[in-house]
Amino acid sequence: MSQLLSRISAIVSDRGGVARALKLALDRPAAVAQAVRRLAEKDWRTLAGGSQANASELQTELRQSGLVDALNTRLKDEFSALAGQMVRGKEAVPGGMRTLHAELLWVIVRSQKPKTIVETGVCNGLSSAVLLEAIAKNGSGFLVSVDLPEFTDAQLNKFDVWDGKGGAAIPAGKDVGWLVRPEHRPSWRLELGRCQELLPPLLEELTPIDLFIHDSEHSYDNQLFEFRAGFEALRPGGVLVATDITWSDAFDHFWLEIKGTGAERAFVDPSCAIVIKR
Ligand SMILES: C[S@@+](CC[C@H](N)C(=O)[O-])C[C@H]1O[C@@H](n2cnc3c(N)ncnc32)[C@H](O)[C@@H]1O
DSSP: OOHHHHHHHHHHHHHHHHHHHOOOOOOOHHHHHHHHHHHSSSSHHHHHSSSSSHHHHHHHHHHHHTTHHHHHHHHHHHHHHHOOOOOTTTTTTOOOOHHHHHHHHHHHHHHOHHHHHHHOOOOOHHHHHHHHHHHHHHHHOEEEEEEOOOOOSSOOOOSOTTOOOSSSOOOTTTTTTTTTTGGGGEEEEEEEEHHHHHHHHHHHOOSSSSEEEEESSSSSSHHHHHHHHHHHHEEEEEEEEOOTSSSSSHHHHHHHHHHGOOOOEEEETTTTTEEEEE
């Protein structure tokens, strides 16, 4: 119980404080009840890092490296110069994953030392940079990333994106994944295009994979498609990371399909889950 309360209080303070949490509880009581149920499940650190102690040590390793802070500072500097620029009527934002989710990736890669990692959703490259830094520290592993990029300069946008997409974009003059250090590029393959088209042949080529991360189009159809395809491509013991699962019911529906297989899950916070294939 005390662990549940401390997880809830960490999330409340991270997301704008008690007043905002109370407003959410009044506006969307079912979502809040679901969030509390999720947080009451097993601790994600055990699944991601083998034990809570090992995971906490690896979280400290990443924090002390200053990597995520440095990446966020670079993003902030770049985006403050954009001063409210819009993409498709939405404010252009860096779209980088939350620090706790980056820590989750770090803990998984540093403790489980996956050889083949597939991620969807690169944008400016915060998650890719963290994954590749962990791969470099391990001394082995390879990352394959898929992204359908959206640039603040509309002339560069070659593909139509999902209507529900927010303003995550790449600033003028920058390439997809520009946060990735040049010396890490030999361990990285970047495929540009729609996940729905690129993932099936890619996963067929790479199967079995050790880690799959979804952070691209958060529509119900695409999330369900990616969770199914990524999970199927995992080896037994492999890990699936599902971000932004509050955007649709896809994760709950996917879990109903696989929970009888012995798969285990944990929630990092109400919007992000980790699933281990057994
Ligand atoms: C939230 S951002 C990814 C952020 C990244 N993981 C990070 O931590 O910096 C989502 C990215 O997915 C891309 N995207 C949107 N729809 C997509 C699709 N159908 N297939 C592939 N990528 C898509 C977006 O353009 C954007 O670049």
